[in-house]
Amino acid sequence: MTLRLFGVGATWAISLLAAFLAFVAVTRGHMAFASIPAVLPALRFDVGVTPLAAPFLALLAMLGVAVGAWGLRGDRPVDAVLIAGFVAAMLLVLVARSVAAFVLAWELMSLVSAFLVAANHSCRSVRRAAFVYLVVAQSGALCILVALLLLASRAAGPTFSEIAVAAATMPPGTRTAAFVLALIGFGSKAGLLPLHFWLPRAHPVAPPGASALLSGAMLKVALYGLCVVVFELAAPAPAAWGVALVILGTVSAIGGVLYALVDHDLKRLLAYHSVENVGIITIGIGVALVARSSGVIALATLALIAALFHAVNHGLFKALLFMGAGIVAKTQGTVDLEKLGGLWGRLPWTAPLFLVGCAAIVALPPFNGFASEWLTFQSLVGGFALEDPVARILMLGASAGLALTGGLAAACFVKVFGVAFLGRSRRAKQSHVDEPLRERFNSATLAQALLAGACAALGLIPALAVVPLVRISAATLGALQPPGIAFAPLASLSALPIALVILSVAGVLACLALVARRGLRRVPTWTCGSPVTPAAQYTATAFSKPLRLIFAFVLRPEHRRLVETGTSPWFPARIVYRIESRDVIDEAARRLGAIALYAARRSRALQSGSLRLYLAYAVAALGLVVVLARR
């Protein structure tokens, strides 16, 4: 218990620190705290805050508080300590202001999170997930290190401010190389297609509190890294980078939601939705870059506000949904949508809170997802007025892609909530689940309530986030002049959510009043006269079938029918019907992994154990160094 309390206390303390730093960053702007010299000047540690880090710090603080409360009951005690370490590592990444500090903090974050992913390591699939995660994280970290070193090569020193000063004089080739490497490194960590394949494996297997942080916070820290590179270290970014980000973002958004649609493992489905939402955030960043390189700072500011706002929002509702999925897993023993159903009655706290998360993630007014997705749309539509016709067509494509994503996400969450929480349980044997086990309010539900409250508050009063974000974005983009016409969306956003839903709220109240006055008779469902069984309900597979068939060219579903024949081949004992979707990229990654492992096995020959061979290596290396040094 002391271990758990220590972990939770530390998480809360770090969250408070993060909140304080976010406040400082918004009110004071750039601020350097400490510069710790090292033996080599290149290894100097610099710590400070920038306005850009502020929304991420604030998100980390909110998630830290909620995950801390969650940790009081859920997970193992040692996980609570690991989570505290994880939050601290993310905080360090956000305040690192020199190459060495950033890379070290980044590595710390990857390693601690790998321990969390591997928490249930007795299961083979968990070990594999952790291994894949580590491989991707380390390869990504290598790319980031090289990118930062490339950027620092021309600078006077290793601190980010010095690199930013030198960025303008860098040859475009080097800068582009650094951008591509940073995009691979940060993009793989953030889960952008096609480097997302680790994410749907790693996020679901971690303990729920850790999943909430992995999806809610760590992906955003990766996007923060990308923002630092494109808006500060390698600024000014050419329009082509923005174009690349918008295209990648759109592809990730559509791809993520399509794979989520056909997946019926609640946690893996949520992980795929992270890919989708990271895509939406990346679209915002890309539009900001395109607009900035065209000199339309007002539009760039709007797009950056949308991206940062959506990053915060996604962190909040995704953490909420992962916690809900954790409760489902704990109480039902499964997260397979085909086996769930009717949880509304059994989880009277989690179910409505989960519904808030669903409404927020599909951007229904008046929740926070609506506000930020709407702003993203507004920035795309604002891009219709850009000079460059290519940019305009790009914005058109991205708007259509985003609209499709929105529709598909709505379909997916109708499926999730309708199948898992509504209707009746789909279990064949209902012995232990049908007893009226009622959930009580406890610290785990408190954590979800905090996050749901934040989702509702930011949705109803978007100004809470938008007002500081205007300052942050303007400071990040170096906007000097007061915001112009593109800011009309921000002004109308404050009244929009309430105006949109006020009649619907009235409608709901009318319904409740009518039920109170005239009553509502309950009868069995009409199933054409046949007995009402849970098996008559529509399943998740059936629900997603039309979309699975329409998008078969991407999803490539595989139908498998296993017939178990008993005594007679004409009367099968059991028929199992299974549909699996083959993730094309997953397949490619698996092939690549196999090749890498093969190469690793072959390279074992180098390590023969013979002392003489090792001496020969040493001499050869020395010779190589001498030859290289002489040139």
Place this chain on the structure above:
Amino acid sequence: MIALSVLQLLVITGLAPLLHGAMKLLRARLQGRPGPSVLQPYRDLAKLWCKEAILPDGVSPIAVAAPGIALGVALTLAAALPLAVPAIPPLGEIVALIFLLALSRFSLGLAALDSRSAFAGMAASREQTIAALVEPTLLLALLGAAALGRGTQLSALMHVPFGLAGLLAIGAFFLVLLAETARVPIDNQETHYELTMIHEGLSLEFSGWQLAFVQAASYVRQLSFLLLAGLLLPGGTVWALAAWAVALAALVTAVETLFAKVRLFEVPQLLVSAFVLAAASIALRLLGATL
């Protein structure tokens, strides 16, 4: 201004069942049947209002509240149209209205899955599928004014020059209209066969005043969408809008008489062609200045 908006809301809500009745009558006449009175929808609503509401055992409060949400969304859409006034500023925003329509579908879809009926679940699945495919087209068809740099307010659409781009946009929107108002060739309101129902299937388990809410919502939505289509056509006055809405209603009825319902898995082809039309329309407008 608020008073004018409320008046507009009342007029649209009051006339929506009449238009539905007129469409039903026209359709019956085109098919050589005498048809019901144009006032039949009012009578239906009154009858349903007086009847008792029943719901399946053990459903959640979502199923109780969903008809209210659907009606509220439809009324908001009606209030947001730029007829009497340019619409209360934040309301007439196109992207926000599209998000709002999703709210109604989401709650009705959840209610359908909650009812434990396979038919309702099937309808919810199909409705969400079609909505996901319609959403990009709906957005692009309505962004004509935005493509000319005039913002995303509905009122800006009234004075957009028509031309080829306008023709493409209205073509796309007409297909969207058929999908959103549950008309042949995409859906069939008159069907009594549960397996082919999409929109009707969603409300299978509703009855009494709850069904009245859902029906009223679909009448109001239908008129609102017809008026939205009117915005894309040349005119620019309220009377022109109303005339276009009536003309389009007649056209929808004619299409219903002349064409058969297409198979569910051929609907995507129809909707993709609508998307191509809408995208071409916007692209023409976006590049008009440079080409």
